[in-house]
Amino acid sequence: MSKDKIKINVNKERLVQNFSELVKIDSVSFEERSMADALKALFSELGIELYEDDAASKIGGNAGNLYGYWPGELPGAPLLFSAHMDTVTPGKGKQAVLGEDGRITGAGDTVLGADDLSGITAIIEAVRTIEEKHIPHRDIEFLFPAAEEAYIRGSRVFDYTKVRSKQAYVLDLSGSVGSASLQEPTLISFQVLIKGKAAHAGFAPQDGIHAIAVAAEAITEIEQGKIGKKTTVNIGKISGGQATNIVPELVTLEGEIRSYSHKKALKQLEIIEKKFKETAAGYKAEAEVNYEINLQAYEVDPEETVVKSFCSVCDGLGIEKQLTKTFGGSDNNSFLQHGIKGIVLACGMNQVHSTKEYTTAEELERCAQIVAGLMTCPEEK
Secondary structure: OOHHHHOOOOOHHHHHHHHHHHHOOOOEOOOOHHHHHHHHHHHHHOOOOEEEOOHHHHHOOOOOOEEEEEOOOOOOOOEEEEOOOOEOOOOOOOOOEEOOOOEEEOOOOOOOOHHHHHHHHHHHHHHHHHHHOOOOOOOEEEEEOOOOOOOOHHHHOOOHHHOOOOEEEEEEEEOOEOEEEOEEOEEEEEEEEEEOEOOEOOOOHHHOEOHHHHHHHHHHOOOOEEEOOOEEEEEEEEEEOOOOOEOOOEEEEEEEEEEOOHHHHHHHHHHHHHHHHHHHHHOOOEEEEEEEEEEOOEEOOOOOHHHHHHHHHHHHHOOOOEEEOOOOOOHHHHHHHOOOEEEEEEEEEEOOOOOOOEEEHHHHHHHHHHHHHHHHOOOOO
């Protein structure tokens, strides 16, 4: 393809202004109502209708996922662009502070919300620029999920029969713009409930079954941290007991397993369940293990069209590209489960999930240029 065709200059000042305005909108997970309404209005001004699904009732939130379709003039299969609407906490009362050097931070007492407003504003600015300059573009689909930060709750219940695209670009990666993740892990959260027997700790401890002792013994025998090169296990929460003079009857533990291999993650879950149940049986206690598969591992081949197009656009813009992987997760995990091959693009978010989160005007601009380039470039053969 000609490099000149994908060098699209966006309006950086407008981009930063739009980002700052969206930052002001509270949109923590499960409370995305105001953000959803704002995005519907913004896209309506661009002549694109965003439809809201019924995810709110399914996940216990106040807003559903937003989906839109923008027909284009260029031949080629449609492309899906996605960025999630929610932020982590503390995320209420956010504001964007623009420094003279172009660095954009929060006020210091909340997250900034660049995760994922940097992705959302890049998509909006790309569409605005293409419309204003009358640049031919591919058929484009949009999906703005709710509750991504809560283990991709929104995208997990979306009806993918609505989606025509088989390729997706998910704007939800920290790091320098030009980076793209091609691999994400399985993530399984689990809970263990140990039931012993209460007894007076002073008068008749021998009549009790010490649930905390069961938990402690099992934990010491379960391998945690890094297990090989692809897997981690962590038991991060434990609670139980009623009083210091009562042999504890109930203990609850919570943990997670992550692995680039779905099979290995399931194997670790099997090991954990077996160990807790065997240990509990040795004390004549009971152990119940419940789990949820929040993400399922995937890896996209670098030779896939979705990757090659991204690389071509970066080359045309003179942006250094980097193909990488992440041990986090994103809505892209959902997409791959429904036959949509996507990759996750860095969009200018830094030090995310903290009050030190920041972005820069230059990163936002580069990200919007990449999105515009992808929307307007011919299909890779």
